[in-house]
Amino acid sequence: MIQLQHISKWYNVGGKPTFILKDINIKITEGEFVSIMGPSGSGKTTLLNIIGMLDLPSEGSYQFFDQAVYDLREKHRTELYKKNIGFIFQAYHLIDELTVYENIETPLLYQDVKSSERKAMVSDMLDKFNIVGKKDLFPSQLSGGQQQLVGIVRALIAKPKLLLADEPTGNLNSKQGEEIMDLFQKINEEEGVTIVQVTHSEKNADYGHRIINLLDGRVESISEKPLKQV
Numbered sequence: 001m002i003q004l005q006h007i008s009k010w011y012n013v014g015g016k017p018t019f020i021l022k023d024i025n026i027k028i029t030e031g032e033f034v035s036i037m038g039p040s041g042s043g044k045t046t047l048l049n050i051i052g053m054l055d056l057p058s059e060g061s062y063q064f065f066d067q068a069v070y071d072l073r074e075k076h077r078t079e080l081y082k083k084n085i086g087f088i089f090q091a092y093h094l095i096d097e098l099t100v101y102e103n104i105e106t107p108l109l110y111q112d113v114k115s116s117e118r119k120a121m122v123s124d125m126l127d128k129f130n131i132v133g134k135k136d137l138f139p140s141q142l143s144g145g146q147q148q149l150v151g152i153v154r155a156l157i158a159k160p161k162l163l164l165a166d167e168p169t170g171n172l173n174s175k176q177g178e179e180i181m182d183l184f185q186k187i188n189e190e191e192g193v194t195i196v197q198v199t200h201s202e203k204n205a206d207y208g209h210r211i212i213n214l215l216d217g218r219v220e221s222i223s224e225k226p227l228k229q230v
């Protein structure tokens, strides 16, 4: 699904290149659940944003299914992203002025899905994730865990093949965090959604089949993990 080759990213700081990522080579197969770990500043978010097509590297190539991502015009890259990728952030990034229902509906508006179809899709998701009763509330009226759940439902509504999550449980207590990780596991196993998450937590990383450890912008090691027993 994903093949990154010789990906590097640098910024010019005071006339000198400062490397954020250096010669990253990673393959991710459809259906995998991968965790990215590493100390603060090691380049995790930058790598996730490159995988999510939100950021461009300074060098290297990226194959997403049969598409050479950097050969595409920006418009086509955006279409590829919108069609295939859902993003979840630590700080939820919900729109405060919109209700739960409206927040979940937003990605469908960008995809020009018809009104009647949107209604059916949102209702279906509200039902599936047991949040029908919250649909008219605003984000400020929800707990952190509930807000993240809405963020996840919003990321999933357009049926992405790839779910990217940057510290998805960073603002949650351990019980809420565990619920979100269990949900990720379910989405991965039952729906076949490929997941790549950045995490500081060993416990959360263990939910993945594979852990990629970054250090100073390089892949320091990759460890395969047995599936977590439930």
Ligand SMILES: Nc1ncnc2c1ncn2[C@@H]1O[C@H](COP(=O)(O)OP(=O)(O)OP(=O)(O)O)[C@@H](O)[C@H]1O
Pocket (backbone or CB within 6 Å): 011, 013, 020, 038, 039, 040, 041, 042, 043, 044, 045, 046, 047
């Ligand atoms: N526009 C920029 N110009 C210069 N340096 C940058 C820029 N954006 C990011 N960096 C640097 O890139 C490095 C990697 O950042 P990144 O957010 O990818 O790290 P991270 O591993 O996700 O860290 P954390 O765990 O703290 O979130 C940091 O040292 C950061 O200062």
